[in-house]
Amino acid sequence: MTVGESTEVPALEVEGLSFSYSGKPVLQEVGLRLEAGQFTVLLGPNGAGKTTLFSLITRLYDRRVGSIRVGGFELRRDAVAAHARMGVVFxxxxxxxxxxxxxxxxxxxxxxxxxxxxxxxxxxxxxxxxxxxxxxxxxxxxxxxxxxxxxxxxxxxxxxPRLLLLDEPTVGLDIAARRDLVERVHRLCVDEGVAVLWATHLIDEVYPDDRVVVLDAGRVRASGSVSEVLASSGATSIGEAFDTLTRGPTEVAT
Structure with a gap:
């Protein structure tokens, strides 16, 4: 974080974000907000639009409608300042x-x-x-x-950076390595005050104190704390909530 920079400015703000590829909508009116030190899980099945969202935040794609601000800097107007405040694990x-x-x-x-x-x-x-x-x-x-x-x-x-983006970072790892990585990044949020956006389709990577954004077919189906997502979906577990909010069950590693 830049010296003197306010921690009250959200690490990431996405508002009204829509993106189409070859005329087909991929993301529709997506919005989310991450505060400093917050671990947010972007939970969605394969093909939900998670990687496309990351590609827009990192400006690998740029043909979009809506606003993306990193540390208060709008990505198109202040690209250098915005990118200086984010780290990425593809x-x-x-x-x-x-x-x-x-x-x-x-x-x-x-x-x-x-x-x-x-x-x-x-x-x-x-x-x-x-x-x-x-x-x-x-x-x-x-x-x-x-x-x-x-x-x-x-x-x-x-x-x-103020923001760390991780796109399906545990793909290909065994169970012990996955758990170790999830735990280490959670500790980074506490120790470094960095905001984390962690994209996954594995529900066991969600911790009870995390924020959750459920993305399916390019739309945000629910957003909030784990308890808020459970309440809004009428579910008793995050797995059940995911099944209710999306088109099918997500994966749990065994």
Whole structure:
């Protein structure tokens, strides 16, 4: 977070967001709001529009109707300031497997204008936070899938963003690695005050104190705390609420 920047400004505000591809609506009047230190689960089945929403927030796509503000900065008018306040972990891995962990992170830091000394300091700091302080000189291809994801999270936090976006970050991980990653990112919200938008189709990645946005067929079907989503759907569990609000049951990892 920039020194002196107010924490009262939402980390992310999306209002009236609509997007069509080849004339077919993909997102329709989507709205959501994330405050500092808030872990929000974007819960939806495959094809719900989660990745499209992330692509619009990160400006990989730009043909849209509606407003996206990151840390109070409108994405189109103040793209540089908005992007400086977000970190991203995409669904597909983006690390260079032949570089060391430190090289991957310092290269990313250089793109954000950091000098070599500051880049190394922040790389070491963030790797300690995700439990990989001993892996600085390790080549990425030697790491497990869960460790690589943690490196990507450390990379996304190097420039101290207000908002961290994670698109299906546990895809391909075993149960233990998934649970470890979910727990670590929840702790980051508390320790760093960063707002997290975590996209998933797995209901066991939702914690009782999380905020939840249920997305289906490009529309927000429910939004609020877990208890609010349960009350609005008349359900007794988040899985039952999901089934009620969407077209079919979601997955629970076994």
């Amino acid at each position: 669904q597909q891995p983006t690390l260079d497997l032949d570089l060391t962990v430190r090289q991957n992170l310092t290269y990313h830091a250089a793109l954000h204008g950091m000098g070599p000394r500051e880049a190394r300091r922040r790389a070491e700091e963030q790797l300690q936070r995700v439990g990989l302080g001993e892996a600085l000189k390790t080549r990425v291809r030697q790491l497990s899938g869960g460790q690589r994801r943690r490196v990507e999270i450390a990379r996304g936090l190097l420039h101290r």
